Amino acid sequence: DGPSAAYEPSMTTLSQIQVEIPGRKPDDPVISAEEFQQGTQIYFERCAGCHGVLRKGATGKPLTTDITRENGYDYLHSFITYGSPAGMPNWGTSGELSEEHVDLMARYLLIEPPAPPEWGMPEMRDSWEVVVAPEDRPTEKMNDIDIDNLMSVTLRDAGQIALIDGGTYEIKAVINTGYAVHISRISASGRYLFVIGRDALVNMIDLWMETPATVAKLKVGIEARSVETSKFEGYEDQYAIAGSYWPPQYVIMDGDTLEPLKIMSTRGMIYDEQTYHPEPRVASIVSSHFAPEFIVNVKETGKILFVDYSDIRNLKVTEIEAERFLHDGGFDSTKRYFLVAANARGKIAVVDTKEDKLTALIETGGQTPHPGRGANFVHPVYGPVWATSHLGDETVTLIGTDPEGHADNAWKVVDTFYALGGGSLFIKTHPTSDHLYVDAPLNPDAETSASVAVFKISEMTADADAEFVTLPIGEWAGISEGQPRVVQPEFNKDGNEIWFSVWNGKEQESAIVVVDDRTLELKHVIKDPRLVTPTGKFNVLNTREDIY
Numbered sequence: 001d002g003p004s005a006a007y008e009p010s011m012t013t014l015s016q017i018q019v020e021i022p023g024r025k026p027d028d029p030v031i032s033a034e035e036f037q038q039g040t041q042i043y044f045e046r047c048a049g050c051h052g053v054l055r056k057g058a059t060g061k062p063l064t065t066d067i068t069r070e071n072g073y074d075y076l077h078s079f080i081t082y083g084s085p086a087g088m089p090n091w092g093t094s095g096e097l098s099e100e101h102v103d104l105m106a107r108y109l110l111i112e113p114p115a116p117p118e119w120g121m122p123e124m125r126d127s128w129e130v131v132v133a134p135e136d137r138p139t140e141k142m143n144d145i146d147i148d149n150l151m152s153v154t155l156r157d158a159g160q161i162a163l164i165d166g167g168t169y170e171i172k173a174v175i176n177t178g179y180a181v182h183i184s185r186i187s188a189s190g191r192y193l194f195v196i197g198r199d200a201l202v203n204m205i206d207l208w209m210e211t212p213a214t215v216a217k218l219k220v221g222i223e224a225r226s227v228e229t230s231k232f233e234g235y236e237d238q239y240a241i242a243g244s245y246w247p248p249q250y251v252i253m254d255g256d257t258l259e260p261l262k263i264m265s266t267r268g269m270i271y272d273e274q275t276y277h278p279e280p281r282v283a284s285i286v287s288s289h290f291a292p293e294f295i296v297n298v299k300e301t302g303k304i305l306f307v308d309y310s311d312i313r314n315l316k317v318t319e320i321e322a323e324r325f326l327h328d329g330g331f332d333s334t335k336r337y338f339l340v341a342a343n344a345r346g347k348i349a350v351v352d353t354k355e356d357k358l359t360a361l362i363e364t365g366g367q368t369p370h371p372g373r374g375a376n377f378v379h380p381v382y383g384p385v386w387a388t389s390h391l392g393d394e395t396v397t398l399i400g401t402d403p404e405g406h407a408d409n410a411w412k413v414v415d416t417f418y419a420l421g422g423g424s425l426f427i428k429t430h431p432t433s434d435h436l437y438v439d440a441p442l443n444p445d446a447e448t449s450a451s452v453a454v455f456k457i458s459e460m461t462a463d464a465d466a467e468f469v470t471l472p473i474g475e476w477a478g479i480s481e482g483q484p485r486v487v488q489p490e491f492n493k494d495g496n497e498i499w500f501s502v503w504n505g506k507e508q509e510s511a512i513v514v515v516d517d518r519t520l521e522l523k524h525v526i527k528d529p530r531l532v533t534p535t536g537k538f539n540v541l542n543t544r545e546d547i548y
């Protein structure tokens with residue numbers, strides 16, 4: 001017996017492995033081709049973000065047919081109708097899906113999902129459009145807009161963004177984009193605005209034009225959520241990056257034209273089990289301030305990638321083992337550490353962008369942390385902290401972020417207190433503000449989902465639960481129809497006003513409510529027939545400089 005036995009390849013052949021025939025099974029519910037097509041569209045628009053294109057689950061539970069068939073039609077129907085306090089929206093009772101569509105989706109989920117196509121360089125290049133070439137663009141700012149105080153607002157169901165002047169509240173432009181733009185990000189110089197639709201269309205908008213408009217477009221996949229630009233000194237405005245949910249990949253683009261330069265797949269092994277995952281989606285991406293690197297968070301495999309863009313033909317990627325189901329996050333106040341929620345694991349992963357290492361994995365104690373970019377402030381007792389709220393319960397968790405000045409508190413949960421209720425998505429403060437704002441847009445209770453909790457930072461103590469006041473933002477908007485949800489607080493440039501989206505149904509009235517941060521009084525309500533389903537808002541200065 002020589003060493004050959006150890007090297008003998010496995011003799012298992014395909015004929016010995018039990019394979020399932022993809023497609024329809026005899027006991028599948030009856031569904032017409034037309035209904036299947038419509039179900040696929042609704043699933044893409046409403047469900048895929050949480051449950052995955054292949055339905056393997058992440059923020060939402062897995063919906064593979066072994067599970068859905070076990071639970072059955074009635075269970076699915078009632079879950080889709082009423083939602084759950086853990087974050088599943090009440091699609092039926094909120095009126096967002098009709099009874100007919102709820103019935104369709106309950107049947108649709110009992111059938112195998114369709115396999116979506118790949119999207120490589122040929123498809124990307126076909127979709128690529130330079131609308132205004134760099135040499136035809138203005139050489140100086142051609143408008144009188146205070147760009148740093150501009151707010152880029154997602155008009156979700158209209159497939160547009162609105163650019164709103166932070167000083168006059170005037171809508172300066174409404175620009176057609178991909179469907180349901182998820183986020184806006186700004187180039188290091190502040191000139192270019194990048195937005196990405198859920199359908200993976202990236203628009204690059206020139207804020208120097210007389211009326212800001214799209215100068216380049218690229219479709220980076222079928223479904224996506226994140227885009228960012230190179231910010232390290234010497235690389236300002238040089239590259240952009242976009243991450244996709246489907247296909248699971250990220251692409252580095254030219255920062256002037258969006259020309260796709262390099263596509264990297266994220267398919268591969270889950271960090272701990274080391275088993276293969278076919279759909280590791282790209283969640284948040286940030287740009288390092290300490291190195292020419294993008295920090296790319298891969299959801300299902302639980303890896304944080306430091307992608308070095310200084311030499312993209314000889315690309316170096318440092319792969320950090322973090323935690324599964326990475327989602328959203330932001331920097332600490334020094335911008336050295338990046339904190340990201342592994343939401344379905346109830347943890348925050350902290351990475352050091354100077355050393356390219358995992359610093360800590362912290363259990364928040366709450367259910368499904370959802371920080372957005374989080375909130376940084378100096379707590380009277382604990383020193384510098386970063387805060388997150390939770391999708392699954394009413395808790396707010398504070399994590400110490402100052403390993404030098406407050407070593408005992410660093411990367412630990414220093415305090416937990418209660419806000420309005422479960423269904424919170426975003427939390428916000430500003431370096432000049434004494435207030436911490438916590439929303440609850442996905443709370444099933446209409447009054448709660450239309451309100452915001454505000455905590456006074458200077459009055460926070462070590463031993464009493466922090467108290468809050470409730471601002472009835474939805475009521476202030478004066479909207480009488482639908483179930484408007486108040487979502488994503490965002491500060492203006494100076495940090496003395498905070499804006500809230502009052503997000504209603506597509507056919508109903510929505511608004512943006514502006515509150516005076518110092519007095520907590522209503523300052524202004526922006527209403528306009530063009531403000532269809534406003535959700536995310538991004539102040540140019542705060543977004544560009546990672547101030548939150």
Ligand code: DHE
Nearest residue numbers: 049050156183225226283284285327328372373488535536
């Ligand atoms: Fe988001 C951020 C994914 C649902 C509004 N959302 C993010 C990020 C990810 C993400 C990965 C971080 C991007 C980054 O920083 O690079 N969001 C998802 C989903 O997968 C999910 C759960 C389901 C889906 O189908 O999309 C989802 N998100 C929503 C919504 O329903 C919201 C409220 C409304 C909408 O427009 O779809 C919504 N997500 C936002 C906003 C941000 C965001 C406003 C950016 C917050 C910020 O302050 O940076």
